Amino acid sequence: MDWIERELEALREENLFRRRTVAEGLKVFCSNDYLGFRRNPRILEAVKKALNLYGLGSGASQLVSGYTDAHRDLEERLARFKGTPSCVLFGSGYLANVGTIPALAGEGDLILSDELNHASIIDACRLSKAKRLIFKHRDYNHLEDLLKRERNTVRRVLIVTDGVFSMDGDIADVKTLYEICERYDCMLYIDDAHGTGTIGKGRGVLEKQGLKWKEFVILMGTLSKALGSYGAFVCGSERLIEWLVNRSRSLIFSTSLPPLLCVGALEAIKILEEDPFLVDRLRDMEKKLVEGLSSLGKLSFKYFRTPIIPIMVGDEGKALEIAASLRRKGVFLQAIRYPTVPKGEARLRLTASLSYTEEDVDFLLSSLEEILK
Numbered sequence: 001m002d003w004i005e006r007e008l009e010a011l012r013e014e015n016l017f018r019r020r021t022v023a024e025g026l027k028v029f030c031s032n033d034y035l036g037f038r039r040n041p042r043i044l045e046a047v048k049k050a051l052n053l054y055g056l057g058s059g060a061s062q063l064v065s066g067y068t069d070a071h072r073d074l075e076e077r078l079a080r081f082k083g084t085p086s087c088v089l090f091g092s093g094y095l096a097n098v099g100t101i102p103a104l105a106g107e108g109d110l111i112l113s114d115e116l117n118h119a120s121i122i123d124a125c126r127l128s129k130a131k132r133l134i135f136k137h138r139d140y141n142h143l144e145d146l147l148k149r150e151r152n153t154v155r156r157v158l159i160v161t162d163g164v165f166s167m168d169g170d171i172a173d174v175k176t177l178y179e180i181c182e183r184y185d186c187m188l189y190i191d192d193a194h195g196t197g198t199i200g201k202g203r204g205v206l207e208k209q210g211l212k213w214k215e216f217v218i219l220m221g222t223l224s225k226a227l228g229s230y231g232a233f234v235c236g237s238e239r240l241i242e243w244l245v246n247r248s249r250s251l252i253f254s255t256s257l258p259p260l261l262c263v264g265a266l267e268a269i270k271i272l273e274e275d276p277f278l279v280d281r282l283r284d285m286e287k288k289l290v291e292g293l294s295s296l297g298k299l300s301f302k303y304f305r306t307p308i309i310p311i312m313v314g315d316e317g318k319a320l321e322i323a324a325s326l327r328r329k330g331v332f333l334q335a336i337r338y339p340t341v342p343k344g345e346a347r348l349r350l351t352a353s354l355s356y357t358e359e360d361v362d363f364l365l366s367s368l369e370e371i372l373k
């Protein structure tokens with residue numbers, strides 16, 4: 001097993017070695033807990049009651065005995081929330097993608113995937129027996145060129161995109177994707193893990209872009225980011241959901257979510273629906289961060305009116321150095337490197353969260369200022 005040491009050494013030399021950091025004791029500025037729901041008292045209270053009612057785990061997969069009224073209620077609520085006829089839960093976003101995409105496209109089909117899609121989508125495409133082609137990031141002319149070339153040579157086509165791109169924070173142009181899908185008879189899979197709870201009034205990319213769900217759209221989202229819980233879901237037509245229940249291997253062959261996590265996510269959706277200004281407050285928090293970063297002068301960052309605000313560093317070693325200096329000051333801003341992002345595009349993925357106080361923001365900005373001196 002000496003090869004492991006050699007491979008690890010190669011990673012270290014390229015500044016691509018990864019280690020985990022215990023977050024306790026640090027002020028975290030890079031989580032996906034955009035609305036602060038991870039510690040929302042009302043959600044935690046509902047979860048405590050659910051713990052007494054349901055116990056800890058679900059005990060089995062959904063198709064055996066692991067499907068409770070907590071699962072069913074959450075699915076029904078999510079379908080209404082997202083404006084679709086039906087919904088099914090998955091154990092995580094990773095499991096939703098690797099379970100759904102291969103169930104929709106197989107041998108004789110084509111998957112067209114945006115080059116900056118999340119790794120779980122890349123793995124899902126690899127698991128499918130369909131032909132796979134990558135289109136340039138948000139370049140829908142390129143996508144159309146591929147369709148012109150390939151459409152008549154394949155049976156079904158599945159176009160796959162993140163709603164909000166997880167490492168850049170920009171948003172897919174779903175209106176254009178709708179037009180393309182209608183012109184070329186394609187299915188559209190949208191992974192709105194980061195759009196759920198953060199754009200529109202919280203319903204995600206369709207609401208943000210004034211679009212209604214259509215039958216050819218498969219809408220995936222996670223419970224683990226703005227909703228503060230864990231798990232994921234896929235929304236779509238009744239027959240799509242029935243198909244997934246029958247064909248999605250990560251749903252069929254994996255234990256279902258603990259019911260208490262479903263209860264937590266349900267409470268999160270209720271709060272989002274009752275408070276139409278939550279997302280506006282998140283935008284205000286983003287603005288505070290963006291203005292602060294601009295006033296520091298020396299930083300290059302991206303901002304697309306989503307809570308993902310990557311500070312672009314480029315060199316992997318430099319990104320690690322800045323992250324380590326910040327950590328010594330008590331600030332946790334993780335360096336994101338290849339293969340999560342392309343080589344030479346390392347970044348500190350700053351995120352906005354309603355859990356930050358004024359003091360937290362000042363602490364982050366003054367720490368950055370001292371390091372950049």
Ligand SMILES: Cc1ncc(COP(=O)(O)O)c(C=O)c1O
Pocket residue numbers: 092093094095097118120162166191193194222223224231232
């Ligand atoms: C766009 C996207 N899809 C899917 C996932 C996977 O979700 P989960 O963490 O629930 O497995 C993530 C994040 O982790 C993500 O950013």
